[in-house]
Amino acid sequence: MTGVSRRRLFGMTGGALAIAGAGAGAGYFTGRQGEPAQVEPFRGAHQAGITTPAQDRMHFVAFDVTTTDRGELVDLLREWTQAAERMTAGLEAVENGAVGGVAEAPPGDTGEALDLPASSLTLTIGFGPSLFDGRFGLADRRPPALADLPHFPGDNLDPARSGGDLCVQACANDPQVAVHAVRNLARIGFGRVAVRWSQLGFGRTSTTSRSQTTPRNLFGFKDGTNNLKAEDTAELDQHVWVQPGDGPQWMAGGSYLVARRIRMHIETWDRAPLTEQEAIVGRTKGSGAPHGAAEEFAPVDLKAKGSDGEPLIADNAHIRLAAPERHGGARMLRRGYNFTDGSDGLGRLDAGLFFVCFNRDPRTQFIPVQNLLAKKDAMSEYLEHNGSAIFACPPGVQPGEHWGQSLFA
């Protein structure tokens, strides 16, 4: 029993109807392992894939726009929106795409997700600073908050893993569904966009909902315990969603995505004693509790001292330096993934964290926090930031609209 596939679904309900009903149908389909194959709504006030409960797997892609024709770019965004909405509903990129079209023409869907349910797929689009360079008449639309990231101490950035005119973050509980979505968007964009870089993440490192348990990063620590959660609606308005008046109106309801490919020197880390690892993080490895507390979700007490008069959470501990108290209350919504991309040619795995965060304004959130971490965080010794990008993710898509319509209006 393979569950309701995207082709059978289409046959049962008709394309448009299936899309219209899909958003409300979480749990409607049966996945191939007996799990509910949830469908995340594509349209709404905000884009999906930000406060959506973090899915297990990710495929992130950055594109260079190769056309210089604004109309072609808008057409592409319109085509992408149709395909994205269908795929997040568990359908093919286009109706009868893989096998039902004109046999003498290339298929309109690449087919590798034919038998797979929607798997909570979300597709989130973002616009990079370079999109506003004048090619498309957008120079005066660039939000000041879409700032060029500064060079942070220790940065060792690979241009081939950085930047991009556009990005799409595909998250799903089945990696084949996420890869299929990215691949089909790239296919639709042929001649207008080219893949600049892409990154697979095999395991989520954050929770974005109180319904989720905290996963572990490749340092073996629980990650994201104090992350913002979908349930914290007031804090999301304060820290994640661009508010009216924050900058250009087209971004109201959107958010700024910062992505960093952080290689972890896991072989070195693995030779550090447990006490040192825990001092660096500021938490206990097993439970995830902050030093001085007994359980993971206990408040982080930065003032607590041991019997020796020394702070329980060291001055250069990661959680102290990243703490909102240190940054005027600044918080971010993190949505990162563990990666392992083969080996590095020097006998070691090329593994780490693909860090993704969403900010209302990176100039007061990600940038100052990362500046301090890069300078003082004891963890930096074990990290190498080798990819970096920032994107403006526009607000959610309203009925009849396409991705980025507010930008091009």
Next chain:
Amino acid sequence: MTGVSRRRLFGMTGGALAIAGAGAGAGYFTGRQGEPAQVEPFRGAHQAGITTPAQDRMHFVAFDVTTTDRGELVDLLREWTQAAERMTAGLEAVENGAVGGVAEAPPGDTGEALDLPASSLTLTIGFGPSLFDGRFGLADRRPPALADLPHFPGDNLDPARSGGDLCVQACANDPQVAVHAVRNLARIGFGRVAVRWSQLGFGRTSTTSRSQTTPRNLFGFKDGTNNLKAEDTAELDQHVWVQPGDGPQWMAGGSYLVARRIRMHIETWDRAPLTEQEAIVGRTKGSGAPHGAAEEFAPVDLKAKGSDGEPLIADNAHIRLAAPERHGGARMLRRGYNFTDGSDGLGRLDAGLFFVCFNRDPRTQFIPVQNLLAKKDAMSEYLEHNGSAIFACPPGVQPGEHWGQSLFA
């Protein structure tokens, strides 16, 4: 509810007991998504990970042995066996490894799988031709069937993705469990082995049991329909398991693994018409049925002709050229995975198939089949083989034995 974690399991049952009971306990644990967290037996007549129902995810690693001391290598295999047996049972690499050891010492487990169940993890070891080069006194133990693969037409092999003294194939239904296992084996091997290359596979492309449905590769076609299955015990003895008398006795019950990293030019494929794609494969894309038949598992009729007198399955179709009839009845057990490793710097995804197969004797199975495919297969136009390796996977580990004991005895 996170299910029974490896730490809690240990606390409940005691290490040795848990291992002893684990093999029989498939379905005993509850995974974090409500799935049964199956435990595959580590010991048996054959190694696990060959006829085990193909798990969803894979992390494959090839090592160079850096010590030249035979005793150190044997010690490593003994340590690896202990850790591998524990990890496949859902336990830490060593007892109380991640957080319960000496706080001033590096942890004996890296911790990122602490909260995860066994997830059907299997670990399969293999020995490459270079291990028999004389460093370890094994030159006269090399099986003739562990042949150096010839240069196949079109091969474009990257030495950094090829070869290796040792390999470990880690398969699991949770990729973090597979990555954790490889990483901990590499950690244990520090100073004695170094990672030569590694490959993640995000989606299986074969079934190895009749209980599984056929997955799709990145050409969008069902792959592995006519694969050998665990239920075909007579065929497995004929085509997969080395029989007594086949060569050196230490390999009896083992199998020869061939791995090929096959880049698929998916962007080109996606511009080929459906009829051309189906002619190249020899099957219908939707159902997977061979041409001339209506359903996936129908026999492949290589003699069938259309009303025009032309063969329904083209002369250069993949399934015709790979058919057992074409190769004296030779079959293999395939166990490949889809991969996507970022982009290629030329605007395209670096995606394809990490092909893995198991042979009783590659000289009469993989090698002649691949020779013919490389010369004549219409699919070759869309493929680039850029990684290649062969390994002798010894027989299963008996009680009290370690990996490769028959080789070093």
